[in-house]
Amino acid sequence: MKRFTFLLSWLIFCVPAWGVESYLDSLQQAAQSQQLADDPAWLRLLHYRRNLFGLYESDIDDKEFFLSPRGRRDPRDELKTTLAAFFEPTPVDPQSQSAGCRYPARYAWLKERIRFDLQKLPEPVCPRFDAWRQHLQAGGVTMVFASYYMNNPSSMYGHTFLRLNGIKSAAKPPLLNYTVNFAADANTRNGLVFALYGLTGQYRGRFSTMPYYMKVQEYNNLESRDLWEYRLNLSDKAVQQFVRHAWEMGQTSIAYYFLNRNCSYQLLPMLEVAEPTLNLTRRFIFKAIPMDTLRAVLEQPNLVAGITLRPSHVSQMLARRARLRREELPLVESLAVNAGTATMVMVTGLPPERQAMVLDSAYDLFRYRHGFTFDQAPVVKDQESRLLRLRNNVALSTTSMTVQESKGFNDAIPPDQGHRTGRVGLSYGVTTKSHFEELSIRPAAHDQDDASLGYIPGSQLHMFNFKIRYDKDRKTGYLQEFSLIDLKSYSPWDRWMHHPAWQVGTGLQVAQDLAKDPENSLHYDAHGGSGIAFHTPLSRESMAYALAVADVGVGAPFRDYYRFGGGGTAGLWFDLFTVWRMHIDATYLNYPLGDPMGSVRLSFLSAIPLGHWGQWRVQLSRQNDYKEVLNQVLVYW
Amino acid sequence: MKKRLTLALVASLVPSLALAHGNHPMAGCGLGYLLISHEDNERITQIIGVTTNHIGSQTFAISSGTSGCTEDGAVKLVREAEVFAAVNLESLRRDMAAGQGEFVDTFASLINSNAATRPQLVQFFHQHYSELFPSASTESDEMLSSLTRTLTSHPELLG
Numbered sequence: 001m002k003r004f005t006f007l008l009s010w011l012i013f014c015v016p017a018w019g020v021e022s023y024l025d026s027l028q029q030a031a032q033s034q035q036l037a038d039d040p041a042w043l044r045l046l047h048y049r050r051n052l053f054g055l056y057e058s059d060i061d062d063k064e065f066f067l068s069p070r071g072r073r074d075p076r077d078e079l080k081t082t083l084a085a086f087f088e089p090t091p092v093d094p095q096s097q098s099a100g101c102r103y104p105a106r107y108a109w110l111k112e113r114i115r116f117d118l119q120k121l122p123e124p125v126c127p128r129f130d131a132w133r134q135h136l137q138a139g140g141v142t143m144v145f146a147s148y149y150m151n152n153p154s155s156m157y158g159h160t161f162l163r164l165n166g167i168k169s170a171a172k173p174p175l176l177n178y179t180v181n182f183a184a185d186a187n188t189r190n191g192l193v194f195a196l197y198g199l200t201g202q203y204r205g206r207f208s209t210m211p212y213y214m215k216v217q218e219y220n221n222l223e224s225r226d227l228w229e230y231r232l233n234l235s236d237k238a239v240q241q242f243v244r245h246a247w248e249m250g251q252t253s254i255a256y257y258f259l260n261r262n263c264s265y266q267l268l269p270m271l272e273v274a275e276p277t278l279n280l281t282r283r284f285i286f287k288a289i290p291m292d293t294l295r296a297v298l299e300q301p302n303l304v305a306g307i308t309l310r311p312s313h314v315s316q317m318l319a320r321r322a323r324l325r326r327e328e329l330p331l332v333e334s335l336a337v338n339a340g341t342a343t344m345v346m347v348t349g350l351p352p353e354r355q356a357m358v359l360d361s362a363y364d365l366f367r368y369r370h371g372f373t374f375d376q377a378p379v380v381k382d383q384e385s386r387l388l389r390l391r392n393n394v395a396l397s398t399t400s401m402t403v404q405e406s407k408g409f410n411d412a413i414p415p416d417q418g419h420r421t422g423r424v425g426l427s428y429g430v431t432t433k434s435h436f437e438e439l440s441i442r443p444a445a446h447d448q449d450d451a452s453l454g455y456i457p458g459s460q461l462h463m464f465n466f467k468i469r470y471d472k473d474r475k476t477g478y479l480q481e482f483s484l485i486d487l488k489s490y491s492p493w494d495r496w497m498h499h500p501a502w503q504v505g506t507g508l509q510v511a512q513d514l515a516k517d518p519e520n521s522l523h524y525d526a527h528g529g530s531g532i533a534f535h536t537p538l539s540r541e542s543m544a545y546a547l548a549v550a551d552v553g554v555g556a557p558f559r560d561y562y563r564f565g566g567g568g569t570a571g572l573w574f575d576l577f578t579v580w581r582m583h584i585d586a587t588y589l590n591y592p593l594g595d596p597m598g599s600v601r602l603s604f605l606s607a608i609p610l611g612h613w614g615q616w617r618v619q620l621s622r623q624n625d626y627k628e629v630l631n632q633v634l635v636y637w
Numbered sequence: 638m639k640k641r642l643t644l645a646l647v648a649s650l651v652p653s654l655a656l657a658h659g660n661h662p663m664a665g666c667g668l669g670y671l672l673i674s675h676e677d678n679e680r681i682t683q684i685i686g687v688t689t690n691h692i693g694s695q696t697f698a699i700s701s702g703t704s705g706c707t708e709d710g711a712v713k714l715v716r717e718a719e720v721f722a723a724v725n726l727e728s729l730r731r732d733m734a735a736g737q738g739e740f741v742d743t744f745a746s747l748i749n750s751n752a753a754t755r756p757q758l759v760q761f762f763h764q765h766y767s768e769l770f771p772s773a774s775t776e777s778d779e780m781l782s783s784l785t786r787t788l789t790s791h792p793e794l795l796g
Contacts, residue, residue: 173743176717213725213743221728356735363731372727378774385773388734392766 023120027083030114037076039113041276045106045245047269048075049281059261059269065252067099082106086121100124102251105244105273129247136178136209138243139167141234141274143267144179145294146219147226147415150314151499153461153487155225156445158290158415160264163212163229164243175213180246182207182266184256198258205256205266207249220312221372227310228414230294233302234275242274264290271297278303287443289421291454298416307414313372314497317364319409320357321496328358329495335362336369339386352395359391365496418454419612420636421445427632434473438480438630441466448488448573449581449607450615457541458533460488462505469518478519483507490533490545501533501545513599513623514557523555529569538574546570551589558595565591565598581607600624612636718747722777730770730780736763749795758794761787 036042046066047059058065058072066072068081085099086107100107101124110116142163148155161181166172184203186194197203219225234242254266265288268280280296298304311319324332334343335358347355366387370380427438447460467480486505491497506526510518531547550566571585587601603621610616610633617632722729725740732738741762745755762769765787769780788794 173739173746175739175743176721176747211721211724213721213740217724217728360735367727374726381773385770388730388770389767391731392734392736392763394735 023117024084024087027114027116027121028080031079031083031110034113036110036113037079041109041273042079043075044269044272044276045109046071046075046078059254060252061255062252065248067103079110083110086110086124090125094127097126097128098124101126101129103248104129105241105248108241108244132247133243136164136243137166137172138164138178138239139236140165140239141232141242141271143230143232143294143297144215145228145230145290145415146223147228147312148456149223149225149312150456150497151489151491153446153456153459153489155223156455156459156461158264158294159219160267160290160293161215162267162270163215164239165231175211175216177212178209179212179215180207180209180267180270181215182263184263185253195258198256201255201257201261203256204253205261205263206253207246207266209246209250216310217372220310224312224314224368226312226315229308229310230297230304231306231308232271232297233305238274242270245270245273260284260286260288262288264288264293268293268296287421289444291415291418291445292421294416295420309409309412309414311409311412313364313368315409317361317368317496320361320364323357324361325354328354328361332358332361332365333496335359335387335390336365339383339390344390347390355394356391359387359394363387363391368496413453415454419446419451422637423450423634424637425632425634427630429469429628429630431626431628434471436469436471438467438469438632440632440634448490449583449605449617451579451609452541456489456491458488458490458492458501458543460486460503462486465507471518474517476517476519478510479508479522480518481507481509483509490543492533492535492543500530501547502528502530503547503549504528511553511557511599512626512628513601514595514597515625516557521557523553523557525551525553527551531568536572536574538572540575540578542572542574544570544572549587549589551591553594560594563591563594563596565589565593567599579609581605583607597624718744719777719781721747722781726777726780733762733769734766736760754794761791761794 031037043056048056049059051057056073056075060066061072063069063072066078067085068074068077071078071081082099082103088099090098104126107124142165144161144163146159146161148158161179163174163177163179165174165177182205184198184205186198186203216227219227249270254261256262265281265284268284272278272280278300280293280300283296284293321329321332331343331346335347339362347358350358363384366383370376376384421444423440423442425438425440425442427440429436429438442462442465444463445461446455447462448458452458462483463485465481465483465486467482468477469480470477483505484507486503486507488503488505489499490501491499493499504527507524508522509525511521511523511525512518514521527549529547529549531545533543533545536542536544547569548566549569552562552564554562567587567589569585569587571583573581573583575581583603583605585601585603585605587599589599589601591598601621601623603619605617605619607615607617614633614635617630617634619628619630619632621628621630721744725744728738728740729744732741732744736759741759742755745758745762746752749755749758762784765784768787769775769783771779771783
């Protein structure tokens with residue numbers, strides 16, 4: 001009897017299951033015969049790339065993302081297992097999702113390609129995903145590039161994230177749209193640990209969504225960075241697939257590598273899933289600098305439909321200041337400090353439209369000085385309140401021009417127009433003793449004499465700059481320089497913005513001032529300095545500067561194996577015919593500790609652009625008795 | 638200076654300066670989002686109010702009768718308006734004082750679904766600025782409750 005019940009239950013439970021099995025089999029066979037596992041769309045859905053051995057491996061190292069235990073390296077098995085998972089019963093707990101709801105993008109693509117019979121495999125019911133998608137109301141995608149902020153060359157790399165634009169029928173103001181952002185979950189405030197972990201992929205990166213206004217507050221206001229919005233031309237089908245994939249990725253984490261698998265890079269595979277005909281990721285192997293990922297997007301035919309600038313607080317402040325009359329500036333400045341009775345009387349004496357302009361600028365300056373943080377001192381809040389009440393009293397009919405309407409931003413040049421971040425150089429040099437050839441490779445990103453378009457004028461961001469030379473007379477090759485990092489930020493002293501000029505750098509370099517052969521002068525150097533820079537009327541970007549510098553060198557070339565000292569550096573640059581850069585620099589360093597030999601360095605540089613792709617430089621320099629003429633051809637890549 | 642240099646050095650190793658901390662679930666809107674202000678890197682500044690509970694308090698309730706929305710829709714809109722006002726308080730305050738700007742336009746769209754009457758609503762904010770922001774330290778929830786009070790006599794501005 002017992003045996004009979006068992007048989008019966010076997011019959012009852014397994015007969016329908018057998019039917020399911022066979023439909024699953026037929027789907028798996030269909031997938032095999034259509035070779036779906038090799039389809040670019042499938043490979044992209046799972047972020048597979050070919051590794052060094054030519055085998056598939058997914059960028060995603062989160063086991064949870066794959067349904068098959070071998071999924072990360074086996075597209076075929078992952079596809080088979082995915083199909084099988086669609087047949088699993090819906091979980092009872094509403095928070096846990098069936099495979100079709102957890103992976104809506106995979107489901108949608110497989111359903112379309114194999115043409116699921118919805119009688120045999122019913123469509124999954126996904127309340128969580130549906131509510132989320134409903135709330136996003138995505139009708140388009142915009143790539144947003146957060147530009148640099150003043151006085152910080154490291155921000156020249158930029159940052160990118162995506163914004164989901166509303167559907168046309170229910171167009172929301174852009175501030176209310178949602179963004180998709182990839183960031184590392186960094187749990188430390190120790191900078192060195194942060195850098196080390198980030199370089200070696202120890203952090204987990206995650207996608208997040210939040211309203212665009214939060215990003216605008218963060219970048220435009222808190223950090224004062226321009227936001228450039230690149231509206232993408234994607235079909236509705238692509239946008240919907242993007243949203244489905246964003247849902248999949250939102251529950252997944254990826255190892256975060258600062259250099260090549262970072263915030264900007266991870267947006268590209270997302271776009272490739274949305275539109276599998278795109279080809280965005282291939283070129284990014286060792287480094288993915290946001291500005292370069294942006295260019296990869298721009299190079300796709302017809303992908304970018306339009307570019308809009310959302311100027312930062314500082315950009316807006318400067319644009320509004322440019323509309324003021326000279327005699328209004330002192331009034332604006334005193335209002336920004338103290339909107340007391342005396343200044344109030346002066347303001348109310350102006351015609352209403354001038355009042356509006358003066359008060360707008362005074363508020364800009366006030367905000368710039370006190371920042372956008374919420375916890376301001378009561379005195380600061382009082383000052384804000386007084387300024388805004390004055391502004392509120394200006395008749396409404398005399399609205400001042402909003403910044404976007406003003407001329408200042410119509411001719412702003414998008415950051416993608418700047419030179420590429422990599423640079424390679426071939427040079428020929430003559431010294432007092434011999435002749436040499438030089439090869440230089442700079443992975444990133446900009447120096448003070450590169451065309452400043454798209455970068456911070458007067459700034460330098462060098463990482464892993466590498467130079468080797470071959471002495472032709474003495475038939476000797478040697479390393480001339482390998483810098484880990486070399487930063488310079490010379491922003492001109494402004495009536496309202498008072499940034500110091502500063503520099504910091506470290507790495508291996510040749511001490512040519514020692515009067516030894518260069519192959520015997522390589523040492524480890526670290527230096528830093530601070531000073532002032534100001535604009536000169538010689539040309540639009542002309543600057544003069546003077547800095548106090550501290551320098552330490554360690555290595556065999558020195559007596560006692562080190563030297564420590566300081567001095568100063570000063571110089572001037574200007575442009576002839578707007579493009580021909582002249583740069584003169586003089587540095588004096590004295591070393592009271594270690595090797596006592598001081599150093600006097602002079603250099604003159606001329607740089608002429610070679611189209612958009614390169615630059616021709618001639619540099620005359622001397623360090624103590626050593627003299628050199630260097631003729632360089634630089635190519636950006 | 639030394640701190641600045643160290644920071645710059647470290648920051649330069651980070652391709653993105655978005656030093657966002659914490660975990661933002663994909664489905665959330667990132668409330669409680671922490672930022673490090675570059676004005677003062679030692680201090681973590683919370684960009685919005687205190688907690689999500691604070692945002693959820695029902696200080697701003699327009700009855701479904703006046704707003705012309707369904708109750709669900711109204712509640713949802715009210716919540717969005719609350720979060721928006723809390724995060725963008727400074728920008729909103731400035732725009733309301735001046736009677737123009739993207740933040741006040743966007744805020745108006747959150748409490749009034751009718752684009753035709755929105756400019757009047759923005760004007761209304763301008764006229765009632767000193768009631769909405771009676772003191773230097775007015776918080777977003779206080780502004781929203783005064784707004785609810787002043788708007789009850791102007792149902793025409795809400796739909």
